[in-house]
Amino acid sequence: MTIPAPPMTAAERRAEETRVHRIAFIVMTVVLLVAPAVVYPVFMMKVMCFALFACAFNLLLGFGGLLSFGHAMFLGSAGYASAHAAKVWGLTPELAILFGTLCAGLLSIGAGLLAIRRLGIYFAMITLALAQMVYFFSLQAPFTGGEDGIQAVPRGHLFGLVDLNQPLAMYGLVLIVFLGGFALVYRIVHSPFGQVLKAIRENESRATSLGYDTERYKLLAFVLSGTLAGLAGATKSIVFQLASLTDVHWSMSGEVVLMTLLGGMGTIFGPVVGAAVIITMQNYLAQLGAWVTVVQGVIFVVCVLAFRRGIVGELGAWLKKSL
Amino acid sequence: MTEIFGVPTQALFGQLLIGLINGSFYALLSLGLAVIFGLLNIINFTHGAQYMLGAFVAYLLLNKLGIGYWWSLLIVPLIVGASGVVIERLMLSKLYKLDHLYGLLLTFGLALIIQGIFRNEYGSSGQPYQIPEELQGGQNLGFMFLPNYRAWIIVASLVVCLSTWFVIERTRLGAYLRAATENPQLVQAFGINVPRMITLTYGFGVALAALAGVMAAPVYQVSPQMGADLIIVVFAVVVVGGMGSILGAILTGFGLGLIEGLTKVFYPEASSTVIFIIMAIVLLIRPAGLFGTQK
Numbered sequence: 001m002t003i004p005a006p007p008m009t010a011a012e013r014r015a016e017e018t019r020v021h022r023i024a025f026i027v028m029t030v031v032l033l034v035a036p037a038v039v040y041p042v043f044m045m046k047v048m049c050f051a052l053f054a055c056a057f058n059l060l061l062g063f064g065g066l067l068s069f070g071h072a073m074f075l076g077s078a079g080y081a082s083a084h085a086a087k088v089w090g091l092t093p094e095l096a097i098l099f100g101t102l103c104a105g106l107l108s109i110g111a112g113l114l115a116i117r118r119l120g121i122y123f124a125m126i127t128l129a130l131a132q133m134v135y136f137f138s139l140q141a142p143f144t145g146g147e148d149g150i151q152a153v154p155r156g157h158l159f160g161l162v163d164l165n166q167p168l169a170m171y172g173l174v175l176i177v178f179l180g181g182f183a184l185v186y187r188i189v190h191s192p193f194g195q196v197l198k199a200i201r202e203n204e205s206r207a208t209s210l211g212y213d214t215e216r217y218k219l220l221a222f223v224l225s226g227t228l229a230g231l232a233g234a235t236k237s238i239v240f241q242l243a244s245l246t247d248v249h250w251s252m253s254g255e256v257v258l259m260t261l262l263g264g265m266g267t268i269f270g271p272v273v274g275a276a277v278i279i280t281m282q283n284y285l286a287q288l289g290a291w292v293t294v295v296q297g298v299i300f301v302v303c304v305l306a307f308r309r310g311i312v313g314e315l316g317a318w319l320k321k322s323l
Numbered sequence: 324m325t326e327i328f329g330v331p332t333q334a335l336f337g338q339l340l341i342g343l344i345n346g347s348f349y350a351l352l353s354l355g356l357a358v359i360f361g362l363l364n365i366i367n368f369t370h371g372a373q374y375m376l377g378a379f380v381a382y383l384l385l386n387k388l389g390i391g392y393w394w395s396l397l398i399v400p401l402i403v404g405a406s407g408v409v410i411e412r413l414m415l416s417k418l419y420k421l422d423h424l425y426g427l428l429l430t431f432g433l434a435l436i437i438q439g440i441f442r443n444e445y446g447s448s449g450q451p452y453q454i455p456e457e458l459q460g461g462q463n464l465g466f467m468f469l470p471n472y473r474a475w476i477i478v479a480s481l482v483v484c485l486s487t488w489f490v491i492e493r494t495r496l497g498a499y500l501r502a503a504t505e506n507p508q509l510v511q512a513f514g515i516n517v518p519r520m521i522t523l524t525y526g527f528g529v530a531l532a533a534l535a536g537v538m539a540a541p542v543y544q545v546s547p548q549m550g551a552d553l554i555i556v557v558f559a560v561v562v563v564g565g566m567g568s569i570l571g572a573i574l575t576g577f578g579l580g581l582i583e584g585l586t587k588v589f590y591p592e593a594s595s596t597v598i599f600i601i602m603a604i605v606l607l608i609r610p611a612g613l614f615g616t617q618k
Contacts, residue, residue: 067424114603117610121366121423122562126606129559132552133599140592250555254431261428293439300432304425305414 020321021186024269032175041171042239047279048178049236054259054271055185056228061257062266063189064221065201066116069124069253070131071229073111076248077134078104078230083150083243084143093156093164093173097234104230105223107134112222116215119204128250135248149244153237170239177235181228186268188224197221229256251293258296261303264310269323273311330588336467338584344473344542346580347480348535352557353564353572354484355531358491360566361504362524365415365426371554372437373529376403377536378545379441382452392455392541399537400530407529411522434551441547449544476538483534484573491569500524559602565615575613 008016035044053075060066082100085091091099115126138144145151155164164170188194200207200214208214237243246252255278263274278296285292303310309317316323352370359367367373380399384390390398410433418425454472461470491497503510503517511517536550543549564575579598587594605613 067427069427114606117606118562121360121364121427124424124427125366125558125562126602128555129562129599129602132555132559133596136595136599140595250551254435257428257431290439290442293435293442297432297435297437297439300435301414301429304429304432305417308421308425 017322020323021268024323025182028269028272029179032178036168036171041167043279043283045171045174045239046236047276048174049232049239050256050259050279051272051275052178052181052235053229053232054256054263054275055182056225056232057256058260058265058267058271059185059188059228060221060225061260062270063194063201064197064218064225066218066222067120067124067257068115068127068222068225069250069257070111070127070129070134071226071256072248072250072252073131073134074104074108074226074229075233075236075252075256076138076243076245077107078233079237079243079247080138080144080150082234083153083237086156086238087150087153088143091156092160093158093238096156097177097231097238100234100237101227101231104233105227108223108226108230109219112219112226116218116222128253131248131253132250135245135250138245138248144243147245149242150237151242153241153243155238155241164238174235174239177231181231182272185228189268193217193220255296258300258303260310262299262310264313264316264323267310267312267316267323270310270312277311332466335588338588339581340467340469340473340584341587342581342584343477343577344580345583346577347476348539348553348576349557349560349580350484350573350576351480351531351535351538352553353560353576354487354569355528355535356557356561357566357569357572358487358531359525359528362500362521363415363419363426364423365418365430366423366558367525367528368427368430368554369410369433369437370430370528370532370557371550371552372434373403373407373532373550374536374539374553375441375547375550376406376437377533378452378540378549379445379536379547380533381537381540382450382545385452392453392537395537396534400534403533403536404526404530408522408526410529411525415525416518416522434554438547438551445547447546447548449546449549452540452545454541472541476542479538480535483531487531488569488573556598559598561612562602563598563605563612565612567612568614571612571614 032044032048035041053071056074057068057071060068060071078100080100081103082096085099086093086096111127111130114130115123118126139146143150155170157163158169158173162169164173196207196212196217199210200212200217204214207217233247236247259274259278260271261274262277263272264270281295282292285295288295307314312323352374356367356370359365359370377399380402381392381395384395384398385392414429414433415426418429458472458475461468462474463469489497491500499510499515500520503515503520507517539549560575560579561572563579564571566572579601582601583594583597586597593600
């Protein structure tokens, strides 16, 4: 005869969850460390940049419940800023990335102050419109290079010491940036701030009645998300030595939504998985041209109609663990 | 040549006319979005693709079947509207109980599919569509030359917009519609088939987009991308106007078109961003939009 295990207390459940996350995090780190031996490193770096982008986006959508349809503006503008800093001002890569991230942070304060004035569907439309404004600005501004973008951005020497033209050095930097950004998102989500954010997502008027200034929490979430998206964009422009209009276009904003939706909204590891799947798909289907757009559209429709928890969400439900 | 503020009147009125034309399309499209949003609570991201679809179906009818512009004006909205009904029945209707954002994501995916298919078939370049014979040529008004077709667009779009307003605000059918927007359960309890009304409303909104597409075909070229960027501007128009009022959507559409035209004359660099800048200002001063009420 077996004795049924007593139900877990909240503290035990939290400890169990942390343990699962720790294991998953270690597995992910090991995979990323081994990957360059098996897969083309530039491909992996692209995946990590987009994974960080998607994690930043998920912080806002998955935990704050705010659907931004203009996150490309942070990715793209940070890319332009860091490319400009590295190429024209000759800053070292870490300073260029920092500068790009700061620019995206400032932009997200401005955009956030406007966008959080409306909720739900309006929020999505406003962010989309603001991003389109940034797109037209990037198309016309003198320092962005218009249709050509900023090309041949020097990778430079990290802290003036490590030559980033060596693929493994560059890989190491991207890995550190990605893991750092990921850990930060994890920390934010599991902080008291993250708890309040989730409370606002579930029931905003109730959170207000408990005395929380919900506008400030939403703005902070928006700024954190935009800044981290900027970190991804700034790193990406150093890796690919290019900042271009593709990164500010609305289709990029759509792509990050797709990555998060496919991987699993509101899960910790979902955006990473989603980004990996979408980037791999783009890589293999590149020769199909516009069919890539069609395939992405189909994934959107299927996810929304039948697969709303996403890959990691389904996996978590199957394992009865929150991933 | 006469000048106003250092700008030749010819150029000024020319740009104002273009502004009115663009405004006609903003008004038609934001009207469709507002009608759909009112009852379905969904922002129809496919709207731009359906507008493009309207132009393409008209183009195909002309080149494959020899059906001209005037018949297209009638047939195309019916065809594309019917496709909208199918979309609503098969997909959107499954999402009403969920967060409204899923509707947005679904329609975004559909827009990608439709635009991708047409881009595969026709590339990114535009296909020409002839102005119908009856509307070729133009009038010399003394201060400017007015092409007949452009005058027709403005008049036709005004007529369509105002009749839609009339139907919704002044008829029994419109009263049902407005009641269902307020409280669908109660209206259903009175024995009105609300789900069917929702389906037809979506079909009607889509048909409006398709009609705008047919009207746009001779002015802009028929291209797979024609709706993609336009729809973002229309979203900004909707935010500025607020979606609460039909007349507000129409007025904002025409007004912003005119302002855009004026910007092209006086400060061309800002002409592509001016609507977004106005949106930002309106959000600061009146977050609910010029004609909206904050829920």
